Amino acid sequence: MRKLPSQISLRITHYAIVLLLLTTGFATSVLAQGPTPTDDEVNKIAKQLYCPVCESTPLDVCPTEACRQWREVIRSMLADGKSEDEIKQHFVEQYGVRVLNEPPNRLLSYLVPVVAFLLGSFILLRSFQTWKKPIASKAISSEGEAKPVQDGYIAKMEEELKKIK
Amino acid sequence: MIANFGFGVMTVTFLVTLYSVFAAIYGENKKIPALVESARRAMLLTWPLLTLTAGVLIYLLVNNHFEVQFVYEVTSRSMPTYLRVTAWWGGQAGSLLFWSWLMSAFASLVTLRKWDRDREFLPWVIVVACITMAFFIGMNVFFENPFAQLYQTSAGVEAYTLQPADSVLFTPQDGRGLNPLLRHPGMVIHPPMLYLGFVSFVIPFSFAIAALITGRTDDRWIRITRRWTLWAWLFLTFGLVLGGRWAYDVLGWGGYWGWDPVEIAAFMPWITGTAFLHSVMIQEKRGMLKHWNMLLIILTYDLVIFGTFLTRSGVLSSVHAFAQSAIGPLFMGFVTVTLVTSVGLIIYRWDSLKSETEMTSLLSREALFLLNNLMFISILVVCFWGVIFPMISELFTGQTVTVGPPFYERATGPLFAALMLLMGIAPLSAWGHSTVKTIGRAIWKPIVGAVIVTAIIFVTYTRNVYAIIGFFLVALVILVTIYEYWRGANARQKSQDENIITAFWNLTGRNRRRYGGYIIHLSMMLMAIGILGIELFQVETQGTLEINQQTSVGGYDLVYQDIARFPGPDGREVTRAVLSVYKDNKYLGELNPRIDYYFDAQQTMTIPGQRSTLKDDLYVLLVNWEPVSATGATFKVYVNPLVNWLWLGSLLFLVGIVIAAWPDKDPERVTVRAGKHVGQTSAAD
Numbered sequence: 144m145r146k147l148p149s150q151i152s153l154r155i156t157h158y159a160i161v162l163l164l165l166t167t168g169f170a171t172s173v174l175a176q177g178p179t180p181t182d183d184e185v186n187k188i189a190k191q192l193y194c195p196v197c198e199s200t201p202l203d204v205c206p207t208e209a210c211r212q213w214r215e216v217i218r219s220m221l222a223d224g225k226s227e228d229e230i231k232q233h234f235v236e237q238y239g240v241r242v243l244n245e246p247p248n249r250l251l252s253y254l255v256p257v258v259a260f261l262l263g264s265f266i267l268l269r270s271f272q273t274w275k276k277p278i279a280s281k282a283i284s285s286e287g288e289a290k291p292v293q294d295g296y297i298a299k300m301e302e303e304l305k306k307i308k
Numbered sequence: 309m310i311a312n313f314g315f316g317v318m319t320v321t322f323l324v325t326l327y328s329v330f331a332a333i334y335g336e337n338k339k340i341p342a343l344v345e346s347a348r349r350a351m352l353l354t355w356p357l358l359t360l361t362a363g364v365l366i367y368l369l370v371n372n373h374f375e376v377q378f379v380y381e382v383t384s385r386s387m388p389t390y391l392r393v394t395a396w397w398g399g400q401a402g403s404l405l406f407w408s409w410l411m412s413a414f415a416s417l418v419t420l421r422k423w424d425r426d427r428e429f430l431p432w433v434i435v436v437a438c439i440t441m442a443f444f445i446g447m448n449v450f451f452e453n454p455f456a457q458l459y460q461t462s463a464g465v466e467a468y469t470l471q472p473a474d475s476v477l478f479t480p481q482d483g484r485g486l487n488p489l490l491r492h493p494g495m496v497i498h499p500p501m502l503y504l505g506f507v508s509f510v511i512p513f514s515f516a517i518a519a520l521i522t523g524r525t526d527d528r529w530i531r532i533t534r535r536w537t538l539w540a541w542l543f544l545t546f547g548l549v550l551g552g553r554w555a556y557d558v559l560g561w562g563g564y565w566g567w568d569p570v571e572i573a574a575f576m577p578w579i580t581g582t583a584f585l586h587s588v589m590i591q592e593k594r595g596m597l598k599h600w601n602m603l604l605i606i607l608t609y610d611l612v613i614f615g616t617f618l619t620r621s622g623v624l625s626s627v628h629a630f631a632q633s634a635i636g637p638l639f640m641g642f643v644t645v646t647l648v649t650s651v652g653l654i655i656y657r658w659d660s661l662k663s664e665t666e667m668t669s670l671l672s673r674e675a676l677f678l679l680n681n682l683m684f685i686s687i688l689v690v691c692f693w694g695v696i697f698p699m700i701s702e703l704f705t706g707q708t709v710t711v712g713p714p715f716y717e718r719a720t721g722p723l724f725a726a727l728m729l730l731m732g733i734a735p736l737s738a739w740g741h742s743t744v745k746t747i748g749r750a751i752w753k754p755i756v757g758a759v760i761v762t763a764i765i766f767v768t769y770t771r772n773v774y775a776i777i778g779f780f781l782v783a784l785v786i787l788v789t790i791y792e793y794w795r796g797a798n799a800r801q802k803s804q805d806e807n808i809i810t811a812f813w814n815l816t817g818r819n820r821r822r823y824g825g826y827i828i829h830l831s832m833m834l835m836a837i838g839i840l841g842i843e844l845f846q847v848e849t850q851g852t853l854e855i856n857q858q859t860s861v862g863g864y865d866l867v868y869q870d871i872a873r874f875p876g877p878d879g880r881e882v883t884r885a886v887l888s889v890y891k892d893n894k895y896l897g898e899l900n901p902r903i904d905y906y907f908d909a910q911q912t913m914t915i916p917g918q919r920s921t922l923k924d925d926l927y928v929l930l931v932n933w934e935p936v937s938a939t940g941a942t943f944k945v946y947v948n949p950l951v952n953w954l955w956l957g958s959l960l961f962l963v964g965i966v967i968a969a970w971p972d973k974d975p976e977r978v979t980v981r982a983g984k985h986v987g988q989t990s991a992a993d
Contacts, residue, residue, distance in 0.1 A: 260686045
């Protein structure tokens with residue numbers, strides 16, 4: 144059977160990432176200094192990253208080989224004394240901002256929801272004001288009078304219907 | 309041959325739905341009742357026809373007809389029979405057919421109801437339901453044919469609906485097998501539940517459009533579809549919860565919800581559906597918000613289609629995938645056309661949808677329900693924006709971004725908290741008019757109770773600010789709900805001379821919608837406890853252990869005892885570890901996390917070992933990306949506090965909704981009688 148082009152490109156991307164990591168990541172790990180960072184220390188950063196191939200799976204739980212290599216890069220960079228931000232920046236430089244779990248420009252991503260909320264609140268407030276003004280007596284009276292009339296009417300109708308039956 | 313028969317029946321069904329649409333419109337316009345009746349019967353025919361189509365597909369799936377592309381893609385010889393049946397919705401073409409089949413079942417059910425009082429709605433309900441069905445069946449007929457067969461031509465093996473010239477049928481020895489992730493029992497029930505929720509929302513939408521077209525814009529369409537909406541909501545909620553449970557048990561990342569676009573796609577119609585369920589009450593009680601209710605059900609319908617589109621078009625992986633897929637633009641076109649037409653109808657009927665009464669008080673029940681709607685719609689905007697932001701970014705800047713959990717959690721957290729606060733106040737406010745004084749008089753006792761509970765939590769459990777706010781709100785809602793129950797039962801006990809249990813029973817029975825709703829509120833709070841627990845207090849650790857070596861997390865000690873690899877059923881190899889669990893040096897039992905490798909799909913699954921109590925879940929994974937050797941294995945251990953309250957809450961939710969949606973003996977008369985007391989009581993209904 145022929146493989147789908149997307150599957151082939153996915154695999155090629157995976158291999159390319161592994162190859163790149165082998166040349167960049169492991170080269171640094173050879174020079175690593177200090178104690179080996181624990182899995183928990185690695186996962187703390189990996190949790191905030193996504194590899195470009197594995198859809199919606201954070202790096203700390205992703206089972207692919209490429210992601211395993213990424214975690215090793217984090218480990219070696221931590222051993223080199225690199226900070227969390229420096230490590231994240233390294234991945235952004237290599238693979239683009241999509242590796243981060245949030246868009247870098249927060250203002251843009253939060254702008255629409257905040258504006259929508261404020262707009263919604265404004266519309267609601269205006270509606271409350273316009274609704275409230277003419278009201279008081281009118282609504283209460285319609286509540287108090289209209290219903291019994293309607294109920295009486297229905298009761299009468301039901302009675303009539305019973306008679307017909 | 310059998311596949312061709314299936315395709316033939318499916319094509320006939322497509323034509324029947326089209327006939328139904330045209331017959332209903334023509335019959336109604338030319339006033340030919342026989343033609344409308346013919347359209348109704350044609351719609352009734354769709355379910356048996358699609359059942360036959362589905363029967364053919366299931367026959368092919370169960371009997372290893374790998375010459376059919378869909379069968380080849382989702383089954384294999386090693387799969388048990390029940391999984392081959394459920395593989396029906398395991399792939400794109402099959403799941404679209406499944407959607408249509410469920411839709412036809414609902415359309416048939418609605419066709420069988422008594423139409424005497426609502427004859428004018430009938431043709432338009434048929435039109436909307438059949439257009440929706442025709443769209444989905446059309447997708448199957450023209451683009452995603454589950455009966456397409458593999459043919460060997462000079463160009464290679466390709467799938468075709470009809471045999472091309474100079475080709476021979478190609479039958480692979482075995483299929484690729486269902487994605488192992490979909491072989492879990494949760495996955496067997498989760499998609500049907502979710503799809504049931506999706507398709508059943510089409511029914512209230514059909515009635516809404518019928519009301520707009522006929523100009524019968526009173527609340528009749530809402531009263532007819534009230535229970536449909538509740539059942540739709542039940543299925544959708546349960547579909548979401550089951551999806552969460554499946555993710556928790558199968559995906560191996562220690563959580564139930566990852567703010568994945570696919571999850572959000574299913575969550576968005578739930579948000580508008582929930583807002584709709586609340587706001588229709590304002591229309592029923594006060595004759596207000598008619599435009600808004602129409603808009604909400606239209607949004608829910610289009611979000612259902614949009615949700616199916618998001619998960620089916622490939623657009624989520626990349627906007628470029630969208631362009632490559634034929635069904636993507638069609639889905640988008642269908643959503644646009646239905647949205648524009650429906651909104652156009654609202655504008656056309658704008659004047660007849662004006663409110664009958666006006667808002668009297670900012671603290672009235674209807675005002676608080678409006679605030680509740682504002683929160684829901686804000687959550688919807690957050691979700692919608694989060695899902696489409698990567699596409700917008702890719703389209704306009706060429707830069708691909710990821711919108712992950714931090715965005716959604718930060719943006720929706722305060723909105724969910726506000727919703728909880730409203731859930732605490734609204735049951736105590738009255739329709740029409742409430743003041744700070746009237747609400748204050750009713751709420752001060754629950755507030756004192758909630759403060760005491762929160763103080764106890766502060767002293768004994770946590771000082772996390774978010775948790776304290778969250779637990780205070782949970783306590784407030786639970787106490788307000790219990791207080792409301794108690795007030796009602798107490799009054800009944802005195803006036804009817806009943807004992808407290810009978811009073812509770814009768815109180816709920818006489819006003820099912822109101823008290824069913826309260827039980828749903830309680831269930832939501834139990835779920836909130838679970839969500840607060842796992843979100844704020846989850847702890848985890850990971851490490852490689854040698855045999856007899858120990859790791860500790862969240863007060864638990866785990867000792868790695870043994871590991872074994874053996875062949876399992878369903879064509880898989882199982883690697884299973886044994887860990888002993890201790891707490892305070894007391895032996896609690898054994899956990900068996902495992903990795904299953906499926907040979908046919910060449911995929912692994914990480915199944916956690918779990919120990920569940922109401923206090924917490926100990927959740928252990930045998931991490932499959934580290935080499936497992938005879939001497940050592942890597943484990944990831946999570947302690948998920950309170951998470952089981954989430955599942956418990958969903959069971960209570962089921963009880964609440966069954967109470968709320970249970971049919972009355974004579975719904976019309978009950979409704980009329982209930983209307984008598986409007987404004988006098990704080991009836992939530």
